[in-house]
Amino acid sequence: MKKKLITIFAILLFPLTVAAGGGGVALDPVNINLNDKESLQKGARTFVNYCLSCHSAGYMRYNRMGQDLGISEELVAENLLFAAEKTGDLMKAVMPAADAKKWFGTAPPDLTLTARSRGPKWIYTYMRSFYRDESAPSGWNNKVFAHVAMPHVLYEWQGEQRPIIEKDSHGVEHITGFEIAKAGTMTEKEYNEAMRDLTNFMVYLAEPAKLVRYKIGLYVILFLIIFMVAAYMLKKEYWKDVH
Template sequence: MMKSVFLALALLVPSFAFAAGGNVHLDKANYDLTDKASLQNGAKLFMNYCFGCHSTQYQRYNRVAEDLAIPVKLMEENLIFTGVKSGELMENAIQEKDAAKWFGAPAPDLTLVARVRGADWIYTYLRSFYVDETRPFGVNNKVFPSVGMPHVLQELQGVPNAVYETEMIDGEEHHVYRGIESDGSGEMSDDEFDNAVLDLVNFLVYSAEPVQLERKRLGYWVLGFLFIFFIISYLLKREYWRDVH
């Protein structure tokens, strides 16, 4: 299992290491792993818009269904598109050679992307596509310049355009990037789209560490035990050394 995790990290790092996007500010992703509705919507968005190319092959459908309170039957009917059983790993059907041909490189597995890049990076990246007719898919990305991925969420957001303002700096005109603006043709408003992306990020954070909440819960118990053990140890130490002093 550990070898598989290290292999996943090794595959992801080359694909994302150069994608920091220079000095682009990363927006804060205020995700909430206790929000089951957000996680369920994030799973739906991922399976419908991302899973065609990106897998989360270190997860199982039935584990996701259990953790996110999704009935297994509902998962099988609506979120499994490859014809496998719910106990199988979440692998998509795209062939690596086809992905390399279409996008220039195989689409990376996203099980651990939230741990590799961070939630803020993913949140900003998915909201930073803009029209660029020089690119093969007609879009570029401020966080990941020269991206080889289409803007798969465009039907939700609408056509995104980069907004610049002209400012005088040291007596010269400079075009300063101010953000992304949709043309309003999407199915969602700007706020709805941001919330949808946040739900997707929430799901990817969960995917990267499904036991995160349990780990934190157990951590409080461990710290409590160590605190009580410290007090007992200190009292024993005083008792044993009382006659010596």
């Protein structure tokens, strides 16, 4: 008990600043626009075809995504249902989690809320920061998430990156950039665009209400402003006789 307490207090007083996949890496800005339906649909296609093979989006239903992104029930059923039987099912991973744990050493995390826990910039930068690392078990490493268990799934698109390493004044090595060692099927611009679409989709995935809440909020606030003016006039009328 005492030991546990000491540990907890150590955490309390000296919080760890570097966490898995966090800490100090500059993240690239990404243009998020949930009104861009086409981008969301493209992102959804990438997500379902690639990410969903190993990761789940287990709090989200296929048909809800279809409705929100303007994809008909039939299209969802024909093209997107890999791991489910009904369009009303939750988006589970194709690969069983137990198998994934055996193969990768860790179960791939659920991705429904990644855009809210890590942020869109993180996803966008992470997906573009894989590089070849022969010493890693999967043959891949990532600048944003060092020693990540996940291999570069989209390497056919992006090609293979090699890191440009520079030593700073303390002799510590930093990755300052990447160069393409082996070209993929996409140009850098196309790949960035695809990753922007994917990130855009994941922002939607993390909070579907985002599609409607801005619009509703505008009407609510407009109403409240009119209400406030009316309330103020009423107050003025009543307070006329207070001296």
